[in-house]
Each structure stands twice: as C-alpha cells, then as structure tokens.
Amino acid sequence: MPKLSSDEAATRERRETFLSFQPPAIGEEEIEAVTETLRSGWLTTGPRTAELERRFAEYVEAKHALAVTSGTAALHLALVALGIGPGDEVITTPITWPATANVIVHTGARAVFADVRESDLNIDPDEVARLVGPRTKAILPVHLAGQAADLDPLWELGLPVVEDAAHAVETTYRGRKIGGLSAATCFSFYATKNVAAGEGGMITTNDDAVASAVDANRIMRRGHGSLYDIAVPGYKANLSDVLSSIALCQLDKLERHREIRLRHVAAYDAAVADLDGIEPLARDPRDTHALHLYVVRIDPERAGATRDEYQRALADEMIGTSIHFLPVHRLSAYRELYPDQPPLPVAERAGQEILSLPLSPAHSAEDIEDAIAALRRVHARFVG
Ligand SMILES: Cc1ncc(COP(=O)(O)O)c(C=O)c1O
Known part of the structure; x- marks a missing residue:
C-alpha cells in the first residue's frame, strides 16, 4: 500500500x-444463514452448533470444542471444570477485559494480578513465578490484541494454564495453533471479535475430563422424553444455532x-x-x-x-x-x-x-x- x-x-x-x-463485517452470507436456521426450526443448540464445534476444533487443532454463550462463560466454565473454588488463587494479567478476572471471583477464588511485559503488555512469566504460592491453582494468561503470551515459562510452573484467547482465533505460538496447547483455551465471538457472532464463546481442550466437566456444566439436555437427570447443577450456557450459523460464516471468511x-x-x-x-x-x-x-x-x-x-x-x-x-x-x-x-x-x-x-x-x-x-x-x- x-x-x-x-x-x-x-x-x-x-x-x-x-x-x-x-x-x-457481516454480509449477505450471514443474513442467509440466519434465515435458513430460523426456517429450520432450531432456535437453540442443534446441528449448526454441532457443526461449529466440529469445524472450530479442526481449525484450532484441538480434540474438543464446546460452544457456549460468551467468552466470559467459556472462561468461567473452564475454571469450574478445573475445580477452582473458594480458598484458591488464579494468577492473571491486569491488562485485560475485566471478565478475565471476574470469572475467577465468580468461582470464589482470588484473582492475583501479575504485572505485564513492556514489549507486548502480555503477562510477565517472571512476575507469575514470583507470585505462585501454595494456593495457586491455575494461571490465566491473555493473548492481548492477538499476540501469543509467552506460554513455555508458564507451562514450566506445572500448574494448569487456561488461556484467554478472546483476541486469538488465528494466533499461533511457536508454530502451533492456539487452542489445544493448554488445559483449556477460551475464545469469544463477541460483536467486535475476529469471529463475530454478536455473542458467543468456545472452550477448546485436548483433555477429555475438562471437556466432559464443561459439557455437564453448560447443562445440555440429555436423552429424550420427559424423564431427565443432571450430573451437576450447571449454568445454562449453551450456544444457540442462530448465533452458531453466523459464527460458521465468519469462520469461512x-x-x-x-x-x-x-x-x-x-x-x-x-x-x-x-x-x-x-x-x-x-x-x-x-x-x-x-x-x-x-x-x-x-x-x-x-x-x-x-x-x-x-x-x-x-x-x-x-x-x-x-x-x-x-x-x-x-x-x-x-x-x-x-x-x-x-x-x-x-x-x-x-x-x-x-x-x-x-x-x-x-x-x-x-x-x-x-x-x-x-x-x-x-x-x-x-x-x-
Ligand atoms: C481479553 C478478553 N477476555 C474476555 C472477554 C469476554 O468475552 P465476551 O464478551 O464474549 O464475554 C473479552 C471481550 O469481550 C476480552 O477482550
């Protein structure tokens, strides 16, 4: 240029x-996809969401992708799946949207803020190492603006890492796609994001136990008929097919x-x-x-x-x-x-x-x- x-x-x-x-950046494709979904009769979670999960998992090279109502819900359910609760600490960055810290508070744990690096304002691994203590149960870095945080030194601490990848759908870290690298990775489909559905989020993981705990907590209905059961008192955070159909078009683009x-x-x-x-x-x-x-x-x-x-x-x-x-x-x-x-x-x-x-x-x-x-x-x- x-x-x-x-x-x-x-x-x-x-x-x-x-x-x-x-x-x-919404075009005729999204408008047509939404119309088609509305005509299909599926307003809530259905085939479009299943397709989005399959396509997203493939795109980020992760075993599981679980669609939820927002990036915030994704982060919250990831922490819940890891068993984070009262008395625990989660180390995170102060340079982020407040949701990243709010979800830690929602679990009853304490958000411990580590300072960031001058260069890219991502969490400083040396500061994280300094703050790790007996109560630390997870580390929650953010890939600010789309630049991967420095993950190797965080993984080396031996604690579960939950990545806030709200900005990072296309991000790679040292040649590998963000999405299947840590215990859980959380994406947002908020209106301004690279995959924009208006609202929505995705948790990706290679860990079967994390995926199944997230799934139980988004309270998807299982089985058919009037009898039902729940494994845990979940949060109702499943994504609607209407929004998934928009996200699918955005993935294509x-x-x-x-x-x-x-x-x-x-x-x-x-x-x-x-x-x-x-x-x-x-x-x-x-x-x-x-x-x-x-x-x-x-x-x-x-x-x-x-x-x-x-x-x-x-x-x-x-x-x-x-x-x-x-x-x-x-x-x-x-x-x-x-x-x-x-x-x-x-x-x-x-x-x-x-x-x-x-x-x-x-x-x-x-x-x-x-x-x-x-x-x-x-x-x-x-x-x-
Ligand atoms: C870094 C970061 N984390 C989390 C979120 C929360 O995502 P959502 O708005 O989809 O809940 C956002 C933005 O909205 C964000 O920018």
Whole structure:
C-alpha cells in the first residue's frame, strides 16, 4: 500500500461521518444463514452448533470444542471444570477485559494480578513465578490484541494454564495453533471479535475430563422424553444455532478478513514509523499475530500530549478509538475487593498510554487512510 505523505495527510479532508472503531463485517452470507436456521426450526443448540464445534476444533487443532454463550462463560466454565473454588488463587494479567478476572471471583477464588511485559503488555512469566504460592491453582494468561503470551515459562510452573484467547482465533505460538496447547483455551465471538457472532464463546481442550466437566456444566439436555437427570447443577450456557450459523460464516471468511487486516496493519505500521512518540505494541515474528487490535503507546513527552488528549482530538477528527485495556486492579470493584493490591507499575503506566486505532475487515483502505491522516494532523498539532 502506498504510504500517505505528510502533505497528502494535511490535504486529506476531515471525515464527515464518524469512523466506528470496530464495525462488524457481516454480509449477505450471514443474513442467509440466519434465515435458513430460523426456517429450520432450531432456535437453540442443534446441528449448526454441532457443526461449529466440529469445524472450530479442526481449525484450532484441538480434540474438543464446546460452544457456549460468551467468552466470559467459556472462561468461567473452564475454571469450574478445573475445580477452582473458594480458598484458591488464579494468577492473571491486569491488562485485560475485566471478565478475565471476574470469572475467577465468580468461582470464589482470588484473582492475583501479575504485572505485564513492556514489549507486548502480555503477562510477565517472571512476575507469575514470583507470585505462585501454595494456593495457586491455575494461571490465566491473555493473548492481548492477538499476540501469543509467552506460554513455555508458564507451562514450566506445572500448574494448569487456561488461556484467554478472546483476541486469538488465528494466533499461533511457536508454530502451533492456539487452542489445544493448554488445559483449556477460551475464545469469544463477541460483536467486535475476529469471529463475530454478536455473542458467543468456545472452550477448546485436548483433555477429555475438562471437556466432559464443561459439557455437564453448560447443562445440555440429555436423552429424550420427559424423564431427565443432571450430573451437576450447571449454568445454562449453551450456544444457540442462530448465533452458531453466523459464527460458521465468519469462520469461512477468516482468511479473507485476515488479508484485509494485514493491509490495514501494514498501512498503520508505515505511518506510525514517522510519528515520534507513537509506537505499536511488539509483535513476535516467531508467532502468527491474529491482528485483532492495533494498539499504539503514546509517550506524552515525545508525542506532545497524553493518550486522553489524542483520543479526544481524534474523536474531533471523526475517528473512533478505544482502550485495551485499563488495568483491572485499578477499577472500582477490584480496589474494593483487594485493598492490599500492590502497585503494578508497567500495567499502570501502559493503561495511561495505550490507544487502539480503528481496525476491522469492514473498514476500507480509505477509512484507514482517513484515520492515519487524522493521526498525522493531530500529532503535528501536538508536537508543534
Ligand atoms: C481479553 C478478553 N477476555 C474476555 C472477554 C469476554 O468475552 P465476551 O464478551 O464474549 O464475554 C473479552 C471481550 O469481550 C476480552 O477482550
């Protein structure tokens, strides 16, 4: 893609319509698939969900895939399946959507936050090792933005690892697909995700016992007739065929969408290389990055303004941005839950500097050029 020069950026007009940060890339295929499902008579979990599970397991190279109502439910049921409960601790990252920590709290366990690495803001394995204690029952890393967390040193600790792969459908770690590598891996099909069904989630695992515990807890009806039994008092988290039919179309489009994401990311990389004080998070060349988010760090000294000032200025330029993420341990619920929480300096500084730029396969090349031109104008103004 040709690089937009600063002259072009200066002359490229401000947008008239607001550029959404991450619009869903839904087409006629999804609309037809939903219509067909509605006509089939299956509103709840049925053949489309079974097909999605089969296709997803194959795609991520895992033995089992279990569809559930959300990424949050996936994480929760994975922890329940591992027997996590009151008195236990689960070590996780503060740079994540709060759901990652919330599900630990839901089990009655304590979320122990380990600081992140400067380079990619994924959980720092050295910090995790420092925090492991007799109550630690699992580690819950997140593959932030689509970059795999550093899993080897986490596995070496000998505890079950539950991966939050909400951003990581296409991610590989050292040549292997994320999905069948740890005790359980949890995906999200939320409206903005690489496989977007509106809502939905998937747990993948090679462990038969984990799969069967998750299955029992999503309370799928077994057998026929009016007599029934349940093995455990489960959570009712099974996925509807209507949403599964959307997810199936999105799976079909992953490669096509990835090509678009790659072009958008290349355009951003070329642009920010010229902007002092604005840098993307590191992407490890050994791994496939899912390119779910394009996160930059804004150094207020060099970039002439804070992240918040950049975000406001970009909104004035009709460009939507977002923040992935504010450190969870600084949010009200967690300040109250864990008043003894020590500072996590890397996460806390990053939480003030990170900004996610618009990135979706629904964006055109012109949309991304608009975002880049606006960023260049704002940068030029702030740097002075
Ligand atoms: C890192 C991360 N974990 C978990 C979730 C929860 O997924 P869901 O919204 O499908 O419950 C999300 C996003 O929504 C997320 O970004």
